[in-house]
Each structure stands twice: as C-alpha cells, then as structure tokens.
Amino acid sequence: MARELLTVLVLMGVAGLMCLAAAARVIRQYERGVVLRFGRLRGQVRGPGFTMIIPFVDRLHKVNMQIVTMPVPAQDGITRDNVTVRVDAVIYFKVVDPVDAIIRVEDYRFAVSQMAQTSLRSILGKSDLDELLSNREKLNQGLELMMDSPAVEWGVTIDRVEIKDVSLPETMKRSMARQAEADRERRARIINADAELQASKKLAEAATVMSDQPAALQLRLLQTVVAVAAEKNSTLVLPFPVELLRFLERATPPQSGVSKPPPAVMPAGPLAADAPASGSPASNGVGHTVPFGKPASAADRSAA
Numbered sequence: 001m002a003r004e005l006l007t008v009l010v011l012m013g014v015a016g017l018m019c020l021a022a023a024a025r026v027i028r029q030y031e032r033g034v035v036l037r038f039g040r041l042r043g044q045v046r047g048p049g050f051t052m053i054i055p056f057v058d059r060l061h062k063v064n065m066q067i068v069t070m071p072v073p074a075q076d077g078i079t080r081d082n083v084t085v086r087v088d089a090v091i092y093f094k095v096v097d098p099v100d101a102i103i104r105v106e107d108y109r110f111a112v113s114q115m116a117q118t119s120l121r122s123i124l125g126k127s128d129l130d131e132l133l134s135n136r137e138k139l140n141q142g143l144e145l146m147m148d149s150p151a152v153e154w155g156v157t158i159d160r161v162e163i164k165d166v167s168l169p170e171t172m173k174r175s176m177a178r179q180a181e182a183d184r185e186r187r188a189r190i191i192n193a194d195a196e197l198q199a200s201k202k203l204a205e206a207a208t209v210m211s212d213q214p215a216a217l218q219l220r221l222l223q224t225v226v227a228v229a230a231e232k233n234s235t236l237v238l239p240f241p242v243e244l245l246r247f248l249e250r251a252t253p254p255q256s257g258v259s260k261p262p263p264a265v266m267p268a269g270p271l272a273a274d275a276p277a278s279g280s281p282a283s284n285g286v287g288h289t290v291p292f293g294k295p296a297s298a299a300d301r302s303a304a
Helices: 002-023 098-103 108-125 129-134 136-152 170-212 214-229 242-251 298-303
Strands: 024-027 031-037 040-046 049-052 058-064 068-078 084-095 156-167
Touching: 002 024, 024 031, 031 098, 040 098, 058 098, 068 108, 068 156, 084 108, 084 129, 084 136, 108 136, 108 156, 129 136, 129 156, 136 156, 170 214
Parallel strands: none
Antiparallel strands: 024 049, 031 040, 031 058, 068 084, 084 156
C-alpha cells in the first residue's frame, strides 16, 4: 500500500512539474507579453521577467519593442517630369503599443513593408528628378509623415525613413553628364572673359602711364630681355620699335642702275590718227611713239 501511494505521489509530482514547465514563461527585457485566454485579451501587458500562464487555456504573444530596420524593395516609378527611375529605401520603426500591434493588425511587419512600398511609389510621382537627387531630406520627411499616420493605429511609430539609392537609365546619365560638362565650360568661358576684361583695363592704365613717361617703356623692355635671358637660352630676342624701322626705310637712298618702265604704247588703228593734246606723245600706227611738235622723218613716213 505504501509503495502504491509513493508511486502515485511520484506521478503527481512529475505531472505538476510538467504543468509548471508548460505554464512558466520568460519575457526578455526588450519584449512585452500579451495574454489571450480563450482568444480574449486577458489582463495587462506582461513585463519582462518570469511569468505564469494557464496551460492549454492562455496563449502568450511576445512583442519585440526594439527598433526594427526593414529594407524597402526597389520600386520603379515615373517622376513628375516623366523620368523613369528605380528607388530603394530603408525604414526604421518600433512598436509602442503591443496590444494594438497584436489585435488591430494581422502582421504589423508585413503591413509596414507594404505601406512603405506604396508610399515610396506615391512620393516618386509627386517629385521632380532634381528634387529627388538633391533634396532627399525633404522627401524623407514626406515619406515619414505619409507612413506615420496609418501606423499609429497599429501601435507602431515610424522612427525614420531614408532613401538609399536612385538608379537612372544610361541615356539619362549621359544627358546629365553632357549638361554638367556644358555648364562647366560656360562658367570657364565667363571666367576667362572676365579675366581678359580686367587685364585689358590694367593694360590700358599701363599704356597711359607709359605714354606719360617714355622711360617706363624702356624699363619694361629691359625687364623683358632679362626674363628671356633667365631661361638660359642661346638665342636672345630684342624687339625693335616700328618707328625705328620706318625711319631707316626713309633714310635709305634709292639704288642706281634700276631701269625705268618703258613709255606707254598706243595700239594701231583709227584712233591713231586722232590728234592728241599738245605736248603728249602720239603713235604713228605701228607701235612707235612719236612726240608731238617734231616732224616725222622719211623712215617714219615710209613705214606709214
């Protein structure tokens, strides 16, 4: 009898230990527990530590309260200025109300992911390409506000949204590169033109000073010669004033023995009989020039 009683007590002890093991739960520091008894919310939210539930009656749902980092898959969209882009992002969120996260939505992670994708496509259609590339902070704030409103009802708060990468078509990349190159070339030309304008003003001022002080031009000439000689060149270039060359040209006498051009010859014809003005040479019809006022010789008459 005692042996049978001992066996029953041992069996009861084992059953009690099994029930205790089934009822015991441990909630971590970053988790909260929501208990449903026969499918109905029971009591308050269980805090971290050791807690007990009724086996086969209560169901404990643990909710992670840490900040969750969730990547948003890349979304294809068209911007407001009709440019096709591919954008991906990352979202940071956390649960602030475990009861709403369990009761109000089936799977809050999946719901937040789908909402992030639709919000990203919506914000792409409302933005220009330049704004998408250069003003991401404003777009991030817009995405956060767009997602935070429905997420509050699920017991979730959006901590931050960041656009990671913007992929453009190759043709658009080449067009943007040409635009940037043209803009840089335009600025370079403007800078060069401004430099030329300033240099021309300074040269005009220097010319005015040199016209008042002729010795300044000679000093500048000597400085130029020194600068050329400092390069250790074997050739030395000395500039000559144009006025000096003109003076030498005027001072050179004409060379002797240079043949003068022959006199003009009038062609033979009816016009040869016309009497030219007095003192001017006349043609005898065969190409010979006979001066006026001198009688023709016999050879000339026979030739005529």
